[in-house]
Amino acid sequence: MPYSQSVRGKRKTNTRLGELDLVRELRARAARGTRAGVRLGIGDDCALIAARSGEELAVTTDLSIAGRHFRLDWHPPEAVGHRTLARGLSDLAAMGARPVAAFLSLGLPTELTRASGHKSASSWMSRFLDGLLRLAGEHSVPLAGGDLAQSPLAVADIVLMGAVPRGRALLRSGARPGDALYVTGTLGGAAAAMERMKMQVREAGRIAKKSEPALAPHLYPQPRVAQGMWLVRRRAATAAIDLSDGLSIDLGHICEESGVAAEVDALALPVAAGATLDQALHGGEDYELLFAARPAVRLPRAIAGVRVTRIGRVVRRRKGKPTVTLVSPQGRQPLEPRGWEHFK
Amino acid sequence: MPYSQSVRGKRKTNTRLGELDLVRELRARAARGTRAGVRLGIGDDCALIAARSGEELAVTTDLSIAGRHFRLDWHPPEAVGHRTLARGLSDLAAMGARPVAAFLSLGLPTELTRASGHKSASSWMSRFLDGLLRLAGEHSVPLAGGDLAQSPLAVADIVLMGAVPRGRALLRSGARPGDALYVTGTLGGAAAAMERMKMQVREAGRIAKKSEPALAPHLYPQPRVAQGMWLVRRRAATAAIDLSDGLSIDLGHICEESGVAAEVDALALPVAAGATLDQALHGGEDYELLFAARPAVRLPRAIAGVRVTRIGRVVRRRKGKPTVTLVSPQGRQPLEPRGWEHFK
Numbered sequence: 276m277p278y279s280q281s282v283r284g285k286r287k288t289n290t291r292l293g294e295l296d297l298v299r300e301l302r303a304r305a306a307r308g309t310r311a312g313v314r315l316g317i318g319d320d321c322a323l324i325a326a327r328s329g330e331e332l333a334v335t336t337d338l339s340i341a342g343r344h345f346r347l348d349w350h351p352p353e354a355v356g357h358r359t360l361a362r363g364l365s366d367l368a369a370m371g372a373r374p375v376a377a378f379l380s381l382g383l384p385t386e387l388t389r390a391s392g393h394k395s396a397s398s399w400m401s402r403f404l405d406g407l408l409r410l411a412g413e414h415s416v417p418l419a420g421g422d423l424a425q426s427p428l429a430v431a432d433i434v435l436m437g438a439v440p441r442g443r444a445l446l447r448s449g450a451r452p453g454d455a456l457y458v459t460g461t462l463g464g465a466a467a468a469m470e471r472m473k474m475q476v477r478e479a480g481r482i483a484k485k486s487e488p489a490l491a492p493h494l495y496p497q498p499r500v501a502q503g504m505w506l507v508r509r510r511a512a513t514a515a516i517d518l519s520d521g522l523s524i525d526l527g528h529i530c531e532e533s534g535v536a537a538e539v540d541a542l543a544l545p546v547a548a549g550a551t552l553d554q555a556l557h558g559g560e561d562y563e564l565l566f567a568a569r570p571a572v573r574l575p576r577a578i579a580g581v582r583v584t585r586i587g588r589v590v591r592r593r594k595g596k597p598t599v600t601l602v603s604p605q606g607r608q609p610l611e612p613r614g615w616e617h618f619k
Numbered sequence: 620m621p622y623s624q625s626v627r628g629k630r631k632t633n634t635r636l637g638e639l640d641l642v643r644e645l646r647a648r649a650a651r652g653t654r655a656g657v658r659l660g661i662g663d664d665c666a667l668i669a670a671r672s673g674e675e676l677a678v679t680t681d682l683s684i685a686g687r688h689f690r691l692d693w694h695p696p697e698a699v700g701h702r703t704l705a706r707g708l709s710d711l712a713a714m715g716a717r718p719v720a721a722f723l724s725l726g727l728p729t730e731l732t733r734a735s736g737h738k739s740a741s742s743w744m745s746r747f748l749d750g751l752l753r754l755a756g757e758h759s760v761p762l763a764g765g766d767l768a769q770s771p772l773a774v775a776d777i778v779l780m781g782a783v784p785r786g787r788a789l790l791r792s793g794a795r796p797g798d799a800l801y802v803t804g805t806l807g808g809a810a811a812a813m814e815r816m817k818m819q820v821r822e823a824g825r826i827a828k829k830s831e832p833a834l835a836p837h838l839y840p841q842p843r844v845a846q847g848m849w850l851v852r853r854r855a856a857t858a859a860i861d862l863s864d865g866l867s868i869d870l871g872h873i874c875e876e877s878g879v880a881a882e883v884d885a886l887a888l889p890v891a892a893g894a895t896l897d898q899a900l901h902g903g904e905d906y907e908l909l910f911a912a913r914p915a916v917r918l919p920r921a922i923a924g925v926r927v928t929r930i931g932r933v934v935r936r937r938k939g940k941p942t943v944t945l946v947s948p949q950g951r952q953p954l955e956p957r958g959w960e961h962f963k
Contacts, residue, residue: 319791319876320713320861321677321781326670333665336778338724338766369664380682380724380776422682422776432724432766432776434680437665447663517664532663 322420324376324436332375333437333444335366341429347387349476351487352399354494355431356406362519363435364414364498365562369517371445371507372437374416374500379407379433382426403431414500443507445515450533450567454513454589457574459499459564459581462522463550464492466558471549492547496562501579503564511574515566521559523599524612529567530589530598539587539610541603556601557613648748666764668720668780676719677781677788679710685773691731693820695831696743698838699775700750706863707779708758708842709906713861715789715851716781718760718844723751723777726770747775750839758844787851789859789910794877798857798911798933801918803843803925806866807894808836810902815893836891840906845923847908855918859910865903867943868956873911874933874942883931883954885947900945901957 326332339362341347345355360377367374387399397405411418416435468490475482487494499517506512514533516525522539530537539556546555567589568574574583592598597609670676683706685691689699704721711718731743741749755762760779812834819826831838843861850856858877860869866883874881883900890899911933912918918927936942941953 320710321679321716321779321788323714323783323788324676324678325785326674326676328672330670332668332670332676332780334668334720334722334764334778334780335665336722336724336764336766336776338726338768338774338776340726340768340770340774343768343770366664370667372665376678378678378680378778380680382682382684382774420678420680422680424682424684424687426684426687426772426774428770428772428774430682430684430726430770430772430774432680432682434678434722434778435665436676436678439667441669444665444667 322376322378324419327438329441330438331441331444333367333370333372333439334434335363336432336434337362337366339431339433347399347429349472349482351406351482351494352402353406353409356403356408357410357495359403359431359433360407360410361496361498361562363433364410364416364500365496365517365519367435367437368498368500368503368564369445369515370437370439371443371503371512371515372439373504374414375436375438376419377411377416377433377435378419379421379431380423381421382424382428382430384427384429385425387429414498439507443510445503445506445512445566447514447516447529447532450514450529450535450589451569452535452589452591453570454567455570455572455585456526456537456539456587456589457566457568457583457585458518458522458545459502459578459583460561461545461547461550461582462518462556462561462563463552463554463558464547465496465560465562466493466521466554467547467550468493469560470554493560496560498562499564499581502581502583505578506564506566511572512566512568515564518561518563518565519559521557521561521613522555522565523557523610524559525565526599526610527612529565530592533567533589534592536590536592536596536598536600537587538590538600538602541601543584543586545582545584545586556610648752666720666722668763671782673785674782675785675788677711677714677716677783678778679707680776680778681706681710683775683777691743691773693816693826694838695750695826696746697750697753700747700752701754701839703747703775703777704751704754705840705842705906707777708754708760708844709840709861709863711779711781712842712844712847712908713789713859714781714783715787715847715856715859716783717848718758719780719782720763721755721760721777721779722763723765723775724767725765726768726772726774728771728773729769731773758842783851787854789847789850789856791858791860791873791876793856794858794873794879794911794933795913796879796933796935797914799914799916799929800870800881800883800909800911800931800933801927801929802862802866802889802907802909803846803922803927804905804907805889805891805894805926806862806900806905806907807896807898807902808891809840809904809906810837810865810898811891811894812837813904837904840904842906843908843925846925849922850908850910855916856910856912859908862905862907862909863903865901865905865957866899866909867901867954868903869909870943870954871956873909874936877911877933878936880934880936880940880942880944881931882934882944882946885945887928887930889926889928889930900954
């Protein structure tokens with residue numbers, strides 16, 4: 276389906292990377308992901324998506340830029356591809372949407388589209404697609420189109436379209452006082468892995484292939500698509516968001532949009548192995564789901580194989596009081612929003 | 620609706636351009652475009668789009684990169700914004716789709732987001748949005764979301780979603796031998812204007828404000844959205860494409876996808892005032908529609924106020940014969956695909 280318009284057709288201009296083989300590769304590989312719902316993605320000006328009646332479409336775009344969201348000298352290309360798609364899938368997960376199609380706009384320096392001459396004959400782009408399409412396959416989402424251009428700076432913009440029963444999408448704005456707060460998985464793992472990665476780079480100048488598994492929470496985060504869909508199906512959540520910026524910021528968004536405040540129990544937080552409480556509170560890019568549910572709702576310990584932990588509650592907003600409060604045996608303290616660092 | 624997720628919410632990380640005012644401006648301005656069909660675009664992880672039953676959604680993405688698709692030192696920011704959206708709208712027009720929503724991912728150097736200190740207090744970004752949102756308003760398409768990131772290189776990825784009655788989208792693949800070929804508007808105007816612009820830059824180092832109207836075919840091309848929708852409504856066309864790369868390339872795409880050949884009558888071509896035949900045949904970015912119609916179909920002289928001209932015919936493909944032939948009083952010659960130049 277895929278690499279449609281752009282590549283075959285009208286964006287011919289963009290595809291003058293000198294190598295038509297490149298475009299063919301991209302299209303051929305993307306085509307494997309094709310499935311129902313995408314009627315036409317190839318060789319035309321647009322992809323055509325069939326929406327089911329009674330459903331709304333959720334759409335999100337995420338721009339990833341070399342030097343800011345990833346570093347060519349640090350991140351394996353497969354991880355950049357994975358992370359690019361994961362950001363978009365995680366947005367769908369936060370709405371509880373079923374992924375329908377992905378579109379990728381890729382701007383790359385020519386050298387990243389060429390085989391390296393190394394023993395591995397694959398280009399950076401080819402390995403980027405390995406990572407992206409592997410994750411796409413795991414979530415059965417076809418790459419239905421996009422654009423390709425030569426660019427002095429590597430940039431990737433991912434568009435995800437998902438479907439959700441009309442009126443049932445998980446919003447940030449539905450949390451009410453009395454709701455319990457939950458997170459999927461563990462927190463701080465991505466921030467801890469990023470610290471380990473930075474340390475390795477400082478010491479060795481690069482990331483050792485063998486240490487990639489230990490860096491997986493940063494390099495290969497798992498968007499919680501099945502968990503979001505489960506919450507919609509069971510009508511279990513009143514509000515949800517994905518933890519991309521970190522708990523302290525993202526819980527703040529739920530509070531702001533819902534007009535409420537929240538309390539987080541420090542001792543209840545599912546801190547990832549090797550992570551600190553600080554990383555669990557403020558580390559970004561865990562891509563877990565944070566959601567609110569009415570107190571009477573009984574949730575299982577795990578949803579679709581991923582642990583769910585109750586971490587606090589939604590309370591009424593009061594003037595002069597902090598929006599988010601961290602409750603620990605030492606007492607109560609405001610939890611100020613604090614984000615994570617980019618790769619500068 | 621707009622500038623949604625990204626800007627307010629999860630892409631907080633991306634929005635650290637230092638100026639929250641910037642994000643507020645963007646969201647406030649995009650919000651004006653809101654309309655039915657887009658239920659939620661702001662303050663959440665995704666925008667929600669309501670599809671009508673019996674319709675398919677057409678989706679297209681177009682990446683524009685400084686130095687390649689536009690030049691910061693040549694193009695007025697308003698024109699860059701206009702051209703960014705026009706590329707996407709033209710893809711919808713080529714399918715005959717009604718525009719539903721646009722999404723914009725914007726990566727900008729910090730200085731382009733700041734007021735210049737000049738007498739005009741507007742930043743490059745603000746003027747870019749002026750141009751983009753003016754065209755969006757003309758086509759009643761809301762900016763429903765997107766992403767914003769700091770980037771050393773200016774990049775803009777536009778996503779357009781449109782709707783078309785199921786099974787009725789204009790494809791490249793439907794042309795049959797015997798069909799007549801038509802184009803909207805005139806051809807070569809954008810290429811001629813680009814030549815004038817280059818000459819001005821060579822001579823004066825910049826584009827004079829007063830000469831912008833003369834450069835309009837290049838700076839402010841008009842996507843033929845209403846004309847594409849008309850063709851779908853009347854079931855008048857068997858195939859269509861927008862002329863982004865130039866007639867010689869884009870007619871080749873129709874032939875390739877439809878498995879046919881074509882003849883173009885040189886004398887029939889509606890060459891734009893000030894353009895050459897060569898520019899009409901090979902100049903890109905006119906964003907007119909090229910379409911095929913059964914010979915019995917009677918078309919008006921103009922569709923929605925834009926002239927329609929019969930320029931040739933679809934014929935059977937024959938081995939060893941050129942795919943596209945130019946027919947002139949001097950005889951017949953193969954019309955080889957030849958594209959336009961980027962701004963390198």
